[in-house]
Amino acid sequence: MNQSPVIEAKNLDLTFETNDGPVHALTGVDLAINKGDFVSFIGPSGCGKTTFLRVIAALEHPTGGSITVNDLSPDEARRQRAYGYVFQAAGLYPWRTIRGNIQLPLEIMGFPKSEWQTQVDRVLDLVELRGFGNKYPWQLSGGMQQRASIARALAFDADILLMDEPFGALDEIVRDHLNEQLLQLWASTQKTIGFVTHSIPEAVYLSTKIVVMSPRPGRITDVIESTLPKERPLDIRDSSEFLEIAQRVREGLRAGHAYDDE
């Protein structure tokens, strides 16, 4: 219990200088994410949820405050291969097979060639794409492509998985299925997951911790610890506990908008 948080942000600020003046993407963000947490970031566009994920990944750099990942700076953590990142678009290379795509980080990070095959097989099993290694991306459905991109993020066995609306472009049925699979994957790998989403049910269903954010300036308005059990069948979404948490998320979102014109 005394373990320090995997990700810890203190009074984090990020201001983009634009031609229309400064944009406060993040202000005064305090957050601690513990090992094995499944944390969702939810909020309307412009609330800084993606920006915060990108700060963790050292794709953006804060203009104030501090953030540590595995007790290191985000840049150092990246060099230690601390995290895998999943974008909304699967972004698989059409000229590579699924195996070739998943192998990409291993090649770039300089893993010995002898390990490639076993590593790729391991993550193909995790995302239930065994047997599809030699297919090309265009031969797979959108949902399968996104699973392949998750496998690619897992290939080098980072402890943290950062996902930026990974299922945002998929239809509801495929999305439910992938949510279920993602929970299984989380349970079996014990990863720490940061997950950006627009969907309240998705956030409540997946998370142990829900971070509600609001825009202008981008900030955290509520952090909800989920009381749902770790085992979550899809029909848990009809339970009163689930609906209560969803209600609290909705209120958090509304509070963030209370003094807004929208």
Next chain:
Amino acid sequence: MRSLLPILTVVTVLVALWYVAAVGMNSKWANDQATRAGVELSTSELVVDTWSQDRPRLPAPHQVAAELWKTTGAMVLKGKAMSKRSLIFHGWITLSATMLGFIIGTSAGILLAVGIVHSRAMDMSVMPWAIASQTIPILAIAPMIIVVLNSIGMQGLIPKAMISAYLSFFPVVVGMVKGLRSPTSDQLDLLRTYSANISATFWRLRLPSSMPYLFTSLKIGMAASLVGAIVGELPTGAIRGLGARMLTGSYYGQTIQIWSALFAAAILAAVMVGTIGMIERATLKRMGMGG
């Protein structure tokens, strides 16, 4: 096969227009000759004459076709494919300069594009010069290139290839800069999360992504290269190559020879651009980027 009918229709219309134009352009000469001989030409006689003159202003299609056959296929049958009267010989002279220039121009274009994409200084400095280089009329600069290179002892193939390269590097630079910059910011960010260096990003993402752009550039560059080689043959009064055939044809009023050399050049360009197109389709299909 579905495209065959429209193509044939257009070709038929063009050939018909050509015959009509030949009558119009050559009838003055035919009438003058008739007046001098003191005879009156009937309309049908006039038409036949305008389509069969030795030095017509505008040769009729069948005259050009016959000349083309006489200087290619017929020469091959006589075993004289590489004789100085053969268009195959002249075509080869031009083609070799075109190919050498194309290879030099394409390599230079790709190297410049790689530099431009990776170095801000090159981006700011090279591109304006590349654009400026193409605003100079090639007909003005070609003789200078030939004279300068000749003064340092280079003649024949190399000067023509330099002019070809001068024309063909530009579309490759422009296309490849666009192609190498075509990966999305998400794709580049993904590689950043792997701490990928510039070389890994180039070989694994930028270069493969640029392939569709490269092939488009190569097709334009190839056609430009051929123009460059032909233009390079004109100012020296060269005696070999398709450009030389056009030049001597115009010296001696051999319009049929000019036109057949013109068609030989067009056929050559079509074959080369078509070949690149075939390689393009096969490559992009293999890379999953076709269609």
